Amino acid sequence: MELNQRRTSLLLLLLFLVFKIVFQYTVVNPAYDLHRDEYLHLDMGYHLAAGYLSVPPFTAFNSLLVRWLGGGEFWVRFFPALYGALTMVVIWRMVCFLGGGLYAQALALTVFVCSAFSRLNVLYQPNSFDVLTWALICWLMMRYLQSQQGKWLLWTGVVAGIGLLNKYTVAVLLAGWLAALLLSSHRRIFRERDLYLGALIALVLAAPNLIWQVQQGFPVLHHMNELVATQLVHVDRMDFVTDQFIFFLGGAFLIVAAFAGLLFYWPYRLYRVVLLMYVLVILLLVYMRAKSYYALGLYPVLIAFGCAYWERVFRNGWNRYLRVLWLAVVVVPFVYLLNVVFPVLGPDQAREKGAKFAALGMLRWEDGKKHALPQDFADMLGWKEAAQLVMQAWQRIPEQARKNTLVICDNYGQAGAVNYFNRGRMPAAVSFSADYVYWFPKLDTLQYIVLLGNEPSEGYRPLIGRMEVVGTVQDALAREYGASVYLLSGLSPQVPVLLKKGVQEKQQSYHWKQGERR
Incomplete structure (x- = not known):
């Protein structure tokens, strides 16, 4: 019986992964070209270095792989879809670790697909791999909190080091985790030798880029100052907070369920530091006037907690018959907004749907002004x-x-x-x-x-x-x-x-x- 259940679980996961990758190809209208950022990232594959002005070197080596595979749009779109699919595997494992069954796992992956993550996975940018890195770090920390085994801290160092070679925002997550651990009953972790060995591993892995930054006079700081002056200055802090729920449309109730489970469900008491970490990272990002999607990496772990807890709430009695309803609550709003969230419609058709875009705040560009199309769509034309x-x-x-x-x-x-x-x-x-x-x-x-x-x-x-x-x-x-x-x-x-x-x-x-x- 257990073997059959395991096979069913793996088959369901495989179906979700195949659907996810195929889905990412079907939501981009052929009328659009690649995005402006994608062209820059692809060109980095012809100029390999230990660092670049806007991103660390991981993207360049990924672009080299795209180039070896032929460089066509199929492969450009494949890698963000792949990283999204791998994030789904991490969520699947988290739900299983928390005692969730097939329903909780299916619900979690449905929420992931029917959310801003799928929009993020359309573009060949460092963001998709960044979310995967954040999810892995949270997963490894959960394993450490449960087992107290130092090997999980060492693996966290490996993932953090690789993550820093992809995008520097990983440092915000690490700062949030360290501060949350220090403020919680888990502060004894700072007496663990493996914590510092993990930090050393991360430092060694990120060293080529750190050395490059020193040699080049820390261009990342110039880039950040430029970003603040030209883009982040237009970010409304309240919009940042509101977007955290808009990201999940009908699935937002499961993020609330994660908060409730971490606060009130006794078996989750060991992991309440996750909630503290979330609050600290959000506060830090709000203070920095960061773009709202910078926080997306926080949500794979909350999706896992929310769906595992929701399954427990609706496990017995007549409540279990509502399970299909909750899946519908997640899927239906997403399907309704599919042609707005993604560049499914041609440019002229999208312009005609301007009211829908405006309602979601998608017509405001980084210059703070409203335009006829969402900025990402306009950046894929001409x-x-x-x-x-x-x-x-x-x-x-x-x-x-x-x-x-x-x-x-x-x-x-x-x-x-x-x-x-x-x-x-x-x-x-x-x-x-x-x-x-x-x-x-x-x-x-x-x-x-x-x-x-x-x-x-x-x-x-x-x-x-x-x-x-x-x-x-x-x-x-x-x-x-x-x-x-x-x-x-x-x-x-x-x-x-x-x-x-x-x-x-x-x-x-x-x-x-x-x-x-x-």
């Missing part, structure tokens, strides 16, 4: 069109002059998209934006410049003999709408000199101390 215009400009350049041509873009999304669609047929595009400032070719002699973005600044115009407008991005719903491609020729010898100087100054500005002085 890239192929822009890359084709750049290729048209490139083809107008005499073949003998192409070796002395620079392709430069206004932002990292443009540069990444040009490289994604045109790689191998023309030189790699660069930009003064993000990591591209480190990837400039040698600037000795320039005969032509292909420029994507705004027209040259006034300081450069006297140094340009001829400026030809090749074309302009026409997709009015794209964030890149109006960006033009210029073919510049008859360049003064001063142009490469000024560009070199600009590159050096931009690179120096990323050194935190120098950037602060500037």
Whole structure:
């Protein structure tokens, strides 16, 4: 009997995992290109290093794997879906560990699929692996709290070290756990040698990136300051708190159930520190004006507690007949909002559904203003069109002059998209934006410049003999709408000199101390 139940459990898990990965491919309309951030992350696979301005190196090596697999959109979308599926495995194990049965496990994975996690798993960004890392750390800490075996602290160090190589927000979770343990009856953990060995393991694993940060003058601090000034300043702290429940739509009651179970269900008393950790991390993120999705990694463990507890509440008597109802409460609102939460509809259809998007607060961009489409949707439009215009400009350049041509873009999304669609047929595009400032070719002699973005600044115009407008991005719903491609020729010898100087100054500005002085 137990063997049959185990087989049924594994089969159900497998069905959920297959559904999850297939689902991630079906919720993106073919009318959309990749997201601007995805193009940058993919380009990192061609410039392997121990660190980058915006992210640690894990994403670059993941991009190298995508490249080895062919680099197509299928593989770009596969990895976030895979990391989401692996997070589901962790939740499944948590529920089982807490004594939950098949219903609790199925309910937990249904909540995960029918939530913001699936939206997160659409994009090739560090976030999906970050959530997996947070879930694993919470799972390992639960194992330690239950067994008091130091090996779980060592494994936590391994996961934390790898997590720090993916995204620095893991440090917020670790700070929350340490503070919660210190304030709880579990403070004796600070007398455990394995806690410090685990910390040493994490430090060793993250050391290549830490050394890179030191050598480069801590560009992560410059990036954080820039992020605060341009994006986080527009984050409303109350919106952050509200979003924590909007993330789960109909499944939000199970997060409340997790709070109730941790507070009042006696067998969970050992794990009440999880609730304290959650509160501390949320308070820290609110103080930092962090984006609301930064907290998503906290919820796999709460989903596990909530679903295991809910199953116990509705286990006996007539209550058990309500189990189908609770699944419906989770699924129905998600299905209703499917074409709003995901880029299922084409851009024009999505614009017509503006009221739905507005009701969920999805039309407000990081600039604090409302637009016709959600920012993520607009960030997935116009890239192929822009890359084709750049290729048209490139083809107008005499073949003998192409070796002395620079392709430069206004932002990292443009540069990444040009490289994604045109790689191998023309030189790699660069930009003064993000990591591209480190990837400039040698600037000795320039005969032509292909420029994507705004027209040259006034300081450069006297140094340009001829400026030809090749074309302009026409997709009015794209964030890149109006960006033009210029073919510049008859360049003064001063142009490469000024560009070199600009590159050096931009690179120096990323050194935190120098950037602060500037």
